[in-house]
Amino acid sequence: MITFLLVGLIVHVVFFISIFDIYFTSPLVHGMTPQSIPLKAPASRLVLVVADGLRADSLFSLLPNGSSRSPYIRSVIENTGSWGVSHTRVPTESRPGHVALIAGFYEDVSAVAKGWKENPVEFDSVFNESRRTWCWGSPDILPMFAKGASGDHVYTHTYPAQEEDFASTDASRLDRWVFDQVKSFFQSVKSNSSLGASLLEDKNIFFLHLLGIDTNGHAHRPMSKEYKENIGLVDSGVADLVSTVEEFFGYDGKTVYVFTSDHGMTNWGSHGAGHPSETLTPLVVWGAGVQKAQRVNEVQPYADGYLQDWQLEHVRRVDVNQADIAALMASLIGVPFPVNSVGVLPLLYLNNSEEFKAESMYTNAIQILEQFKTKMSQKKETTLSFLFTPYQFLTESKQVEITNKARILIQLQKYEDAVSCWVIPCRFNKCRKLLTLCLCVALLIILFLLVQRSPLTYYIYCLLPVPVWYCVLKESGTLTDLVQSAHSLPLWKCLRYFVLVAFGIELLVVSFFHRSVLTIGLAALALWPFCSGLFSKAKWRSLSWFLGCLCLAAFPLMPVVGREPNVDVVMCAGLLILLTSFCYLWSSRHKTPLHTSDRPQFVMLHVAVCAYVPSLTHSSLLQKQGLPLMNQIISWSTLASSIVIPLLSSTRIFHRLLSILLSLTSTYFLLSTGSEAVFPPVLSWLMFAWINIEQEALLAQGVAGRQEVSSIDFAANIDISRIRQLKLDDIRRSYFFVFFIITAFFGTGNIASINSFDPASVYCFLTVFNPFIMGALMMWKVIIPFIIVMCTFETIQVSTQLSSRSLFLIVLVISDLMALHFFFMVQDYGSWLDIGTSISHYVIVMSMTIFLMLLSVLTHVLTSKRIILWRRTKIHFP
Template structure:
């Protein structure tokens, strides 16, 4: 227990040192430094401190490289995409196609709940009627099948359409190349096999519809994607109108002109011949839903209006197409969406609003939906689809990758060779022989791809390769036997037209067995894609673990060990025996790894995956004995502390699954701090009470819903609270200590908050006066520049500098704020101030402050927890699609991909820099004898524990949302570690020349 009089003794001891210094005139006492509160070390100690800083920064730099590299390791360990090319297509088995042509209407960004739903909003003209009457009409007439099409992730235009046209989806690395890239991966697709084809839509996906086998067979008519203004609903709707006009011109010959009397579409000489061909595919992309949904959110009346309007266009076009072909009944119609759109206007993740898209199909060769036995309690409908008013018919869902095989089976095309989807036979109105043959065609195509993938893997692995139990050769033999059985039945039953009941039952068994073989193929392909999974997992995990252990050892060496002990341990490690043995073992292991990687023709990055753990393990071996030196506590504290470190890392990890865990952690700290404060000081001090209160207040935010939209009331309350608090501290509490520039920035709060409130009055960003954007950019750049020049301010106290930084951050937050996010930064600032005072108070409990104690790990834990709430306090960003772009509209009229992402990341980093700066202040004011870099490396250990956990939690099975979220958690955790290092480095520079002012010492 430390009483108040002991604080007095500490102050008196400092005064005695000053008196002794003035009376003796000794240099050692003259060099007393108020910042460090101890005598300046001799020259050799100063040199050792420089060396320790150099080595600590070296470790951080290597750790930075490790994390940058290992972020991409999951794409080698878990998500390897083999894309075999040059295979011979599997032709249809001499069967007459079910239909001659296919018309595909794609709503870009169409949500299933809104497209299937009824008009119910006040702004809709026909309450109670379907938004797209054509859908309900065809289903209720018993002509169409319908359900949900599960889209792929990432749900971006090019990626989804690739899946629909080729049955091949790019893996999650596609999002790194940018969804707006015109050229995706090279792969096989439907348009390589059509006799004729048309495409109408944006240029961003036009290359997918070009035929490599017959370029003249397909006509691509597109408009530049750069012309789409996501904040101009009139212009977005115009593109759908243009599509409609072009198709009217194509199918009925009427010349359609736009308002400027410019011809929208002229028939080419070969168009008529193309339209008369069999195996024709016409693809129509309706872009207004995506454009309006992104700019105005799908809850906006303009989004629903665009769906109704485009639905009417499609209904008229269906009639025109049937008339053009004389109602010959040889046409198949498909109406679907490539992806949906979430409530916040995003679609780059696995949110069901983005991945559960509508799918309706009718026409020649289509089996209509069966009747439900009990429409009141339908078997195939859930609460989601019961709202559509179609419970009298059975719903049947498909995966997006199944579309190419379905299209091929309907119009008699080879299935694209990179296709991964399995044909949904339930949609086909055909004989059992036809179904068995077309499914076998699908199986042969998958088996051919499987064989090619195995060849590619086997070429690399050489004698290390082990074949899967269901090898391509075994599966090929099984399929050949099944094909013989089908051919025999077909010959006996006139291609199944006169098949007996027994023959149909036999065909159903063949179909069932074919599905089994297809499943075996998928297992084999999965085995090959993850062939080196365990091998690479071990390498990456060892990299993280070895770096974490090295952090322990290096910190203990340069903080806990005096020079004599360090020299003694270094001399022991330099003994010829130990040095040679460790070097020989390292060289032998490295040689074996190099040999294996060379023989298996591994990627160059694999050498780095193994190089890092070998290097870190070797360095840890050299530093291992330092972990037993200078620990500030007994052996029980040592064991207990390591156990608590692991447990604390696990607690931090769960915040990525549920934001509420951050609140629970802060509430536990709040209660624990009060108890600890009472036991240590005999009473609950004011500092302890403020820290406990701050923890309780900040814990409220993760319990609130994430900010997903503008809320004027929350914003006004936040703006008022921030303004009052900041004005009080700037013009009353710190009025004599602050620089004039800080007071000017305080006044700037009125503009930043006011302009954000003013911009809410504009329904369209394009209506905002241009000079406002110019002013906002000027303010933004000026505020960022003021951070750079903080080091030039005359005040050298770290707490005053931190307050100056907080004022800058509050201005920036107000510029971006859309709801209660401004209030969060205010409470967060109060938390940082309370934390600094709390650490200064509890640091007195440590008798020998130059050693690492369990309390230092507790401080590092609080730092990481504070950084976590900086990230999850007002949002739940476990996926790329969770970004809310509303705040970026203060600076951009049109959302530009790169600039938008940069602004969003900058907004997220605002509280991070404040947290990192507060950590520096804690080190300077509370733990003066502990190197701030060393204490920071202790906090990195917690981040490593989370990252290792997330690495092993990456999923390759399950729903797309589960797989995508598992990848996102690992990537975000790794990126946060990099961000911690970067912002700590910035904060270290900003506060490097600061010194504790006597006025703010206590």
């Protein structure tokens, strides 16, 4: 069994890792020559202000009385600058947003398996190309660009990470700190001649990262007074900043200002997904080289309705993609375009000669073309010549033709024609191998890979099927026996099972795209006792199964994001599970009396406390009194003891399962803010019904030696002679298990809910922003329903007298069939949302296969092992 698990684990881990090496290696290339505009830049310095988490509508919308909460920015839009909406891409998070703004490319697809604070590969940025850059703000963002800069010319000033506290009474102090530091910096320059000389040079950048709005949005929601007042604070801070900068440089008119945001925020205080409130961010640019506000009378080409709501239809709006801002900043201060940038220069923001615009666009296009040429050269070197197909729109001759034509048009002063030369369908599509390697002799595979100078990992991927197929063919005798005995099997029953399972697998695949499909599946499963004839033999157990399926079917229909906190539901869930536990203990007091060392009443009391703690914490935070220390102690001690407490209880099946349920749901309640708290009790109800009804199904099959579930002890040695052979009904059991595992994940969430998780879920544990601890807590919350289902499957395996190896083989086959679906759906082109969705589905299914192998070991320990803290010692008297 151990060998089987190890071999299976290794095979699945290798194929799981393979997609990251094949599809998701970094697309960034290096070695390009930086491209600069040959003309003098209009601005000598740039001030970049990024208001983290600021939505476009929150900045641009007017108050009911017709005034603006950001009067200074509003005056810039209507009089002295240009404005528009910056469209971000998923994931709408701080790191990819700032990388797009400052480096000009979108989240590297290889970052899906990396940390969130730093991009996993080196990249160029506007900061790196500047003469000097001074930064003030969050310790989570600024070091990323300082680390990636060549030399020592990016200077960062950050506040302590502990200041990023969601429970803070005034998160806007983070922004005050930045504005105060910048003002103090310019004042200190007056007494530092060398620093003052550095500031007077050109191509300098000042970057202000303002985190207060984002923090207030998470803590109080974007519709709150705190969020809106923070916008006003930022507006007045920007006004003072402009006065300070202009006064220092003597109003020389050589400063350009860019005000924008890295991402927006939903009404419920989250970001990371693709809702318009997250992807629409403001962009306001003014100063040297920027087109002033343009009055328009005709209808603008934006049919989203925002202009009328914002009452800005009279001022020209120019929308951009977020990566375009890096190209715009580089053009304005005359630094080379970041070599990895894919942004296209938005010409309508420039107030300069047509020659400057044409030269800027030419340089921008050459910079992007350099990336294409480098990538094509690398691909050509590692691909057999007869397999390499150049991109037809940008062959080497086409490149020369377009660049020469654009240069001639600029020399002839036909600038508009020169700009239009670059409107070509230029895309970066990674060539997929046209040749698919089938089952080949290992030597031929090695020779083929040697010719292509492939990486070592490719040998593993291509050679691994050889030993796998060897193992299959080694069991040819068993396969032959199966074929020969097929005539004795009930053909109609076999066909029905395989058709139903095939349909069920497709249903699970579709559920990854539409959670509501699980509701249909649960409704179908609810009818199983009636269709199989079990209802007539076990009416109450069948009704319990039926009602459990229908109650669980409601959860996939609930929204996964945007749910307002409702801690009263958490307390109701606590009462529900306590009532269920009490009823079980009362009904089973004669069949399975409690052991003297069992103390379920203490665990039940602990559940009640944990169900009340979120309400107490939520109330304290609303009153801005912070996280109570006692609540934090209870939460962390509950988390630490959640695995240990079940090991102290009896190993009889239902007593141990009840202990596991109570212990795990205590932690789950502490991590819940609303209706999701009801999910574990309902899931557990259905799992208990499944265990009981499987006993009736076993009796209907005529399995000899069947024993009552309540009398089974997890810790008892299994009698090998009673282990039976696989039957067709075991395929159904394995499918039920896979279905419930998928339901355990998608029942209360999906990819978007994990990507946009509400920080309020972890407020019982901590309120200071810490992505790794918060992420770990949310992952444990996701895993708890898995453990409940896994313990149930362990129980069914024991109670149905079947080898766990046999059942797991069926589960692996079903999981791998699902994985094959998603393997062929993986794509490495399109938007980040398309790429992320395709890979996340494959990752989830492959992770599930690997994860279930590891989780089976944990659940075996959790169900069958026991810690005895004390023993009664018998005293013998002489």
